[in-house]
Amino acid sequence: MSRKCVVIVGGGPAGLYVAWRLAESGHKVELVERREFLGGLCASPERGGNAYGYGFHGLHAADPAFVAQFHELMGKRWRESEPRARVRIRTRFHDCPVGGWEFMCSMNPLVAAVCGAGLAGARFARPFRRGAPANAEQALIRRYGRPLYRAVFRDDTSRFWGVHPSRLSATLVQGCMPPLEAAGCCEKATGRPGRRARPVKGRLPATGLAKLYCAPGGMGEICEAMARRVREAGGRIHTGTRVTRVRLEFGSVRAVVVQPAAGGVEVPCDLLVWTGPLGELAEGMHPGAPPQVVGAARALKFRALISVALLVRKEQVFDSVLTYCHGRSFYRVAEPKHCGVDVTPPGCTALLADVSCAPDETSWEKPWSIARRVAADLEADGSIRADEIREIYTFRARHAYPVYTLGFEQRCETVQAYLDPIPNLLRVGRQATFSFMSASAAMQSAWAAVSTWLQGRCQAGKVSGVGW
Numbered sequence: 001m002s003r004k005c006v007v008i009v010g011g012g013p014a015g016l017y018v019a020w021r022l023a024e025s026g027h028k029v030e031l032v033e034r035r036e037f038l039g040g041l042c043a044s045p046e047r048g049g050n051a052y053g054y055g056f057h058g059l060h061a062a063d064p065a066f067v068a069q070f071h072e073l074m075g076k077r078w079r080e081s082e083p084r085a086r087v088r089i090r091t092r093f094h095d096c097p098v099g100g101w102e103f104m105c106s107m108n109p110l111v112a113a114v115c116g117a118g119l120a121g122a123r124f125a126r127p128f129r130r131g132a133p134a135n136a137e138q139a140l141i142r143r144y145g146r147p148l149y150r151a152v153f154r155d156d157t158s159r160f161w162g163v164h165p166s167r168l169s170a171t172l173v174q175g176c177m178p179p180l181e182a183a184g185c186c187e188k189a190t191g192r193p194g195r196r197a198r199p200v201k202g203r204l205p206a207t208g209l210a211k212l213y214c215a216p217g218g219m220g221e222i223c224e225a226m227a228r229r230v231r232e233a234g235g236r237i238h239t240g241t242r243v244t245r246v247r248l249e250f251g252s253v254r255a256v257v258v259q260p261a262a263g264g265v266e267v268p269c270d271l272l273v274w275t276g277p278l279g280e281l282a283e284g285m286h287p288g289a290p291p292q293v294v295g296a297a298r299a300l301k302f303r304a305l306i307s308v309a310l311l312v313r314k315e316q317v318f319d320s321v322l323t324y325c326h327g328r329s330f331y332r333v334a335e336p337k338h339c340g341v342d343v344t345p346p347g348c349t350a351l352l353a354d355v356s357c358a359p360d361e362t363s364w365e366k367p368w369s370i371a372r373r374v375a376a377d378l379e380a381d382g383s384i385r386a387d388e389i390r391e392i393y394t395f396r397a398r399h400a401y402p403v404y405t406l407g408f409e410q411r412c413e414t415v416q417a418y419l420d421p422i423p424n425l426l427r428v429g430r431q432a433t434f435s436f437m438s439a440s441a442a443m444q445s446a447w448a449a450v451s452t453w454l455q456g457r458c459q460a461g462k463v464s465g466v467g468w
Helices: 013-024 064-077 100-105 109-128 136-144 146-161 170-176 182-190 219-232 278-283 291-298 367-380 408-419 439-454
Strands: 005-009 028-033 079-081 085-089 092-095 212-214 236-239 242-249 252-259 265-268 271-274 302-312 322-325 332-334 349-357 389-402 425-427
Touching: 005 013, 013 028, 013 219, 013 439, 064 212, 064 219, 064 439, 109 136, 109 146, 136 146, 136 170, 146 349, 219 236, 252 271, 271 439, 278 291, 278 408, 291 408, 302 367, 349 367, 367 389, 425 439
Parallel strands: 005 028, 005 271, 028 236, 085 322, 271 425
Antiparallel strands: 079 212, 085 092, 242 252, 252 265, 302 349, 302 389, 322 332, 332 349
């Protein structure tokens, strides 16, 4: 296989993994990351001697060969655990995925009876439904019933995404939200066997069903280890640098223009691997993309993330690595100590509370207002006391979650129809495919696409099997 010059845009897990594999295979690698640090959403910025981050991330994969690579990479700093994820509804905790019976038991008995009847009715009506739901609101009502939608899912969905469910695509519900089977309620209430709720793809299940891999310094330490291997193999990594233009010639990528150098520096390439936002790629083409493509790209929005990190003077706060919360200022709180992440000083633990927002909201510009609300909610829940909080930090990520607004499928198709025919352009990872996936899935699918291209079997930029 001839030596290729490959430019990789984005220093998250997918970009770093591809750069590592390519560099060790003898290819010339140039990785460009706009921020001053590597890891993307999986970065683990250090404060006060502890590794925090943008929520909690780790590797969970079934492929033994993939896991073995990282075991060899990290050596004695490799941590393996059997994580637990739970959902907190009012004062009760339930293992993920939550069954219908457990969910109903968390409610007022009268409300639970009405919601249970609605859930059963929705389940009964499924075989008789005609046509696809027009939006997320209809999809939620069809899945959970109208009473449960009004009691729980309407407000939680609106709070997380910043828009009413009627303005979101049904794809969001069908691909990213768990079922609550009425049969589970009947089984618990009557003792008769019913069909159990299926595990939720992409969510950590109860203990014993999956393994999670991490490092004492968090997922960011694993990302830095990959970067170290890239440099040792002769690859180059440029942080604080962004791609401002992708130059096309005869329908193929010939070079990219990178800054901060004055006027930009042109870097030629045989292959461009893009892991950044899909819209930025479409807007950066030269010659420019058609106006309808640029318009569609600009309409693809991301929800931002504020992660509030708290160092707490307790051995542990929760008994699970992830706790999903209903009706709080944050939707999820992680306690990385349960997965082998070191916390100092002794007798303390760290919490990472995730809050979604829009980049133009006040909370984005003033994250400390969110931090105070998170601390107050944790105190009101009885999880911690105010005098147990030693330190609080906030971390922000602008492109955290692709927002599936109505019509996003058509907008994606418009952009993809323009980009996919470019033979030496590959879009991989969460942002470039405008999809939801774990770090493990992003890395594996990215390398699968690149290795296929290198073997001469890929003629388009779309990653098979990945994306919305």
